[in-house]
Amino acid sequence: MKKLTVSILQFPGTNCEYDTVYAFKKMGHHTHIVWHKEENLPEKTDLVVVPGGFSYGDYLRSGSIARFSPVMKAVKQYAENGGRVLGICNGFQILTEMGLLPGALKRNNNLHFISKHQTIKVINQDNAFLNQCSKDEILDIPVAHADGNYYIDDWGLEELEKNGQILLKYCDTDGTPTVLNGSVEQIAGICNSEKNVFGLMPHPERAMEFVLGSEDGIRMLKGFQHA
């Protein structure tokens, strides 16, 4: 197994950075928490994680202000050079706002903050993130968001489908895609066309312990050490 150096970003309002540290440490990796005012990422970073929370209080739009923090310039360059970036929940919102991932995340259709365990289905596992999962596998992962309603236009959706960029969909326990928040095609997670930037609304870092409900998050996050 490859021991990774994982850099986890922290903005004012981020609240999942320590869960993310816990998750990667449990798998034996080095972690750094990187304050958003930093202009550089730690040397030898193998993976950048933009964790969940409510950066800048979700003011204006979720993720819209965090994308202009100094560290994001370094993240953009890192991603453009092929570096791996994973955005979870608010991190996914930030990555779409800055254009590293296509589409946008709107307010949930039912206007509720949805916080519960949710089954999700693996649609494409042929990438650096989900390579330890199998296609059509059903995972039990918590969701907790108000703005998780993924939107992309028809042309963009076609591109995602064609390139295998749809990673995860919300589904019921037998795997049938199910409406959770109004997302186009029930999409829960995607990647960019180069397959080095990943974003998802569910929280794998909250599914690391069987006694806390699920350890399916381990199978998701350990993909990076094998890729």
Added chain:
Amino acid sequence: MKAIVNVYLKEGVLDPQGKAAHHALGSLGFDNVSDVRIGKQIILTLKATDKAAVEAEVKEMTETLLANTVIEDYSIEISE
């Protein structure tokens, strides 16, 4: 000068808040409403005095930060 920026979801992008408000108006007996769209208004006070320059600058601000043009449209009104 003042600039008023109105930001709202694009036509064809479902507006869940507008839909909920529409439904509530219907239950209150206001049957004459065929659609409700909810947006936000951002009011800027600017130091500059050249209207054309202000308009161009506010447009840039809107496209950079105030609106997400993937899902939102906007309009700008400039006044003294």
